[in-house]
Amino acid sequence: MVNWMEIDQQVKMWIMEAGSSIRESFQHSLSIQTKSNPNDLVTNIDKETERFFISNIRKTYPGHFILGEEGQGDELASLEGIVWIIDPIDGTMNFIHQQRHFAISIGIYENGIGRLGYIYDVAHDELYYAERGNGAYMNGVRLPALTEVPVEKALIAINATWLVKNRYFDEKKLVSLASRVRGTRSYGSAALELAYVASGRLEGYLTMRLSPWDFAAGKVLVEEVGGVVTNLWGQELDMMKTNSVFAGAPGFHKKILTDFLLKK
Template sequence: MSPDPVALSESLLDLAMRAARAAGAELLSRYGTVSGLDAKSSATDPVSDADRAAEDLLVAMISGERPRDGFVGEEGAAVLSLSGITWVLDPLDGTVNYLYQLDNFSVSVAAEDAQGAVVGVVYDPVRNLMFSACRGGGAYRNGLQIHCAPAVPAALALVSTGFGYSAPRRAAQGAVIARVLPLVRDIRRIGSAALDLCGVAAGATNAYFEEGVQRWDIAAGGLIAAEAGATVTTFTPTGVATGVLAAAPALHDELRSLVMTAAELAGVRD
């Protein structure tokens, strides 16, 4: 007999929340002490022992309760699923903020099936904020339902974004932002894609877009934003392989057009 979908979602969400809290506690226990610092894709793309320890904890805790599930993790977790459920993990989203003690970092945990994310959790351990969602069940912050802000014209939109780690990509993204900035209320650069998506979900910002994000960056936050009423789509204005745009539906379409035009005028489309 197949498991009841609602019961399965609730079970997965409970595990995701417990695991994210445990990983957040691990990060806080190491906060302010940098060890095992290495670079990944570039000298400005760091990884530390804190990232690795948090991912190890997440994998051990989840696999201890669900040994047939698969894993995809930013720091190397890669296990093929035997159950149809794959956990997509970002143990420390916002590593640069973490290293500089700027507080804006999170643990991102999503469980996916063949149709995409079933549950998603983004935990901000500094502020003890737990963002969560089940597919079809709405989005929540510390147990209270949240909704994205009503759509506003792009000229009144507070938009968050992020930048890649390579110098050429940053140059292209900077050229686009230079043209977008005069056309919106303002730009924010928070430094954690997962928290950016949750900011849209909670109405703290009107929109978020970024290129170069990976599956683990947006799996949980994307579900949370969508369940809060945002439109979340793939978006690559300079033509790189990956990207995301999240905003209330009417603003989403206007902002997509505005940013695409900015990229064309800046001459940075691949």
């Protein structure tokens, strides 16, 4: 039988240790490399932080599997068993340029079901975490259930680049939505934007393309406060592939899907 309470305490200890090391790195120069394109960056801190988590997981939970952004985990064909889905620094560009608005993101899944989720805003020392069936918290304070907010009073997160012509979705629908809500924001970290939805700082978050390590933890958080996380067509996310993502409170999520995203 899995002792989720024990795992929860262990993960929090590792996150705090990793966060402290990242803050210390602010005083040192970074080694920066590009990945798929010039704006897809990875630093030595990303790699070192992922190695830190992987090493500890391998030693403490040798029967578990790891899916990590920087490629140091396992080659997985499914989420069978217990799988840790890790993004050591979500928002690397923010980390490089601003040393804020980035997060450690860890989702722990059992046979494809999200059991634990952690998003740690390193610069602000805010730890969002959730256990399936036991609610979501920020620094020990339980987050309340999400309530529906009218579209005209909603604040949503969406990257401005998606409001111009793109090959993923009808941008006219997104522009129509952006013009109706109270305001839009873009923080440059999917993990934080999902945490902000879970904590009520945002009513919704929409994006065209995220990998599992970008949304695995946030999905657990949002769902634990009654929110809904799907793709932009209202379908379940594929935890093994890149997805579009739309997260929000249940009533708000349904209204946006009906009145904007799925409207002919």
